[in-house]
Amino acid sequence: GENVEQHPSTLSVQEGDSAVIKCTYSDSASNYFPWYKQELGKGPQLIIDIRSNVGEKKDQRIAVTLNKTAKHFSLHITETQPEDSAVYFCAARFVGGKLIFGQGTELSVKP
Amino acid sequence: DTGVSQNPRHKITKRGQNVTFRCDPISEHNRLYWYRQTLGQGPEFLTYFQNEAQLEKSRLLSDRFSAERPKGSFSTLEIQRTEQGDSAMYLCASSLGGLAGGDTYNEQFFGPGTRLTVL
Numbered sequence: 748g749e750n751v752e753q754h755p756s757t758l759s760v761q762e763g764d765s766a767v768i769k770c771t772y773s774d775s776a777s778n779y780f781p782w783y784k785q786e787l788g789k790g791p792q793l794i795i796d797i798r799s800n801v802g803e804k805k806d807q808r809i810a811v812t813l814n815k816t817a818k819h820f821s822l823h824i825t826e827t828q829p830e831d832s833a834v835y836f837c838a839a840r841f842v843g844g845k846l847i848f849g850q851g852t853e854l855s856v857k858p
Numbered sequence: 859d860t861g862v863s864q865n866p867r868h869k870i871t872k873r874g875q876n877v878t879f880r881c882d883p884i885s886e887h888n889r890l891y892w893y894r895q896t897l898g899q900g901p902e903f904l905t906y907f908q909n910e911a912q913l914e915k916s917r918l919l920s921d922r923f924s925a926e927r928p929k930g931s932f933s934t935l936e937i938q939r940t941e942q943g944d945s946a947m948y949l950c951a952s953s954l955g956g957l958a959g960g961d962t963y964n965e966q967f968f969g970p971g972t973r974l975t976v977l
Contacts, residue, residue: 790968843913844955848900848902
């Protein structure tokens with residue numbers, strides 16, 4: 748079936764530490780993996796994405812890695828700041844373009 | 859602001875009433891998606907349009923739900939005979955897309971959502 752699993756559900760780090768969120772997906776045909784940040788009362792905001800022909804992508808403090816063989820992908824945030832606190836969702840693109848989302852990770856960065 | 863807009867932002871209704879939500883996508887985007895998000899969960903796919911054609915509907919979309927995109931621009935989502943279980947955030951997203959079923963990596967941009975509360 749169409750499924751994306753995300754872990755952990757909550758993550759608390761000290762300001763300046765790194766945070767890692769991991770996801771697995773079910774369909775080996777999935778070829779696009781975005782990450783969204785959602786703040787309270789707002790819609791999800793795209794922060795980074797990766798395509799299946801790439802193993803890693805970095806944008807300033809944020810990086811995403813993809814292991815197609817294992818059907819795993821991860822979000823890495825370095826030098827975390829209090830404004831990084833939010834709920835983060837991974838997603839995988841399935842047939843037709845629809846996104847299937849993980850359950851979300853609530854990240855808390857303590858000053 | 860040229861992002862995705864949704865109206866209303868909040869809707870409170872009584873069980874059994876009908877409600878309609880509107881989504882205005884980014885103007886050049888030909889694909890429009892509807893998702894539903896309940897508290898503490900990720901968005902769940904409901905349906906999507908390529909221009910005015912509705913190409914896929916989730917099993918979550920019961921016969922009480924109907925979506926339209928009459929001219930390939932804005933879209934409406936109607937829920938008839940609302941139930942308390944319909945209470946959720948309804949999200950709309952848009953993207954550029956290729957032919958139906960064709961391969962595309964284009965990003966989906968989300969609107970702020972419409973929060974529905976059914977009493």
